Amino acid sequence: MRPGLLLKVAALVIACTGQASAQSMTPMRGTVTSFTDEFAVRVFPKNPYRRPVEVAVRVYDETFRPVEARISPPSMMLAAGASRPVVVVVDFGDRNERRVRVCTESVPFPEGKTRIRAQICGRFLARRVR
Amino acid sequence: MKKALLAATLLAAAAAPAGAVTETMTFSGTIAPVCTITVDSPGVMAPDSALAELSTTQAGGSAGVATIQTSGTSFNVSTTAPSTFSTAPAGADANVTFAALYSATGATTLTDVAGATPSPLGQGTTTLNVDLTATKSSGTFPDGSYSADLVVTCE
Numbered sequence: 001m002r003p004g005l006l007l008k009v010a011a012l013v014i015a016c017t018g019q020a021s022a023q024s025m026t027p028m029r030g031t032v033t034s035f036t037d038e039f040a041v042r043v044f045p046k047n048p049y050r051r052p053v054e055v056a057v058r059v060y061d062e063t064f065r066p067v068e069a070r071i072s073p074p075s076m077m078l079a080a081g082a083s084r085p086v087v088v089v090v091d092f093g094d095r096n097e098r099r100v101r102v103c104t105e106s107v108p109f110p111e112g113k114t115r116i117r118a119q120i121c122g123r124f125l126a127r128r129v130r
Numbered sequence: 131m132k133k134a135l136l137a138a139t140l141l142a143a144a145a146a147p148a149g150a151v152t153e154t155m156t157f158s159g160t161i162a163p164v165c166t167i168t169v170d171s172p173g174v175m176a177p178d179s180a181l182a183e184l185s186t187t188q189a190g191g192s193a194g195v196a197t198i199q200t201s202g203t204s205f206n207v208s209t210t211a212p213s214t215f216s217t218a219p220a221g222a223d224a225n226v227t228f229a230a231l232y233s234a235t236g237a238t239t240l241t242d243v244a245g246a247t248p249s250p251l252g253q254g255t256t257t258l259n260v261d262l263t264a265t266k267s268s269g270t271f272p273d274g275s276y277s278a279d280l281v282v283t284c285e
Contacts, residue, residue: 024166028285029204048166101285106169115216115277116194116260118167121285 023055023118024048025104032126039126041088045104047078054107057086062099075107096128164201165284171195175262181270185263193259196282200237200251209245209260210281219274225267230280232260251284258282
């Protein structure tokens with residue numbers, strides 16, 4: 001066994017120059033008042049760089065547990081400099097107030113070049129008015 | 131005659147120079163709170179001599195580097211280490227624990243903060259260095275290629 005060669009491991013890879021992934025999103029704070037059993041948040045993921053980036057939008061609670069939500073679209077390829085609206089609809093369930101994180105995440109490239117995922121999370125408070 | 135005088139008066143009034151008037155034109159703008167993360171250099175894990183640890187802090191390894199730009203001081207950064215390798219040879223994930231540490235320079239100054247601990251970010255540009263260590267509690271890492279996904283979060 002030649003440890004130096006055999007276990008020369010590339011992990012955490014962001015590998016090549018120009019393969020950097022970036023993430024940005026607005027808004028990152030918000031309060032929503034809803035008169036229905038659901039509330040909606042519209043966010044704008046943005047790719048501020050000069051190459052396309054694939055991003056996914058996910059919803060979590062305060063403790064980063066996934067929250068069931070309708071996300072449209074849940075993932076997309078953003079062209080260089082592009083931004084597009086994503087609508088997130090979350091059910092209140094039996095609660096009158098929900099705090100959620102809506103996160104835009106970069107998707108690692110399938111060839112395994114990008115292994116640090118950038119995650120931008122906005123915090124939103126929703127209140128139901130009955 | 132009266133008509134002529136009235137016309138002359140009106141003409142004189144119209145020809146009189148207007149008094150100077152100034153008015154302030156106000157421009158407004160808003161910067162929404164925004165955070166941008168750019169992952170901009172590779173992290174490389176290297177083994178220790180006993181092959182029981184793979185780490186960016188071992189000789190031959192290097193930390194992952196990300197640049198974080200924030201528009202205000204209401205943001206926090208944290209990292210989430212993986213629980214398994216994304217790709218690895220068979221048996222590599224057995225008895226392995228991952229730990230991440232991050233340090234920051236620039237708008238934020240931090241040293242070796244445990245990955246899951248959120249830290250407030252200063253306004254401006256922060257350079258984040260992230261170290262990742264995989265440790266086997268028993269056995270050794272087999273030879274092969276490894277990769278691991280680590281998440282850097284700004285919120």
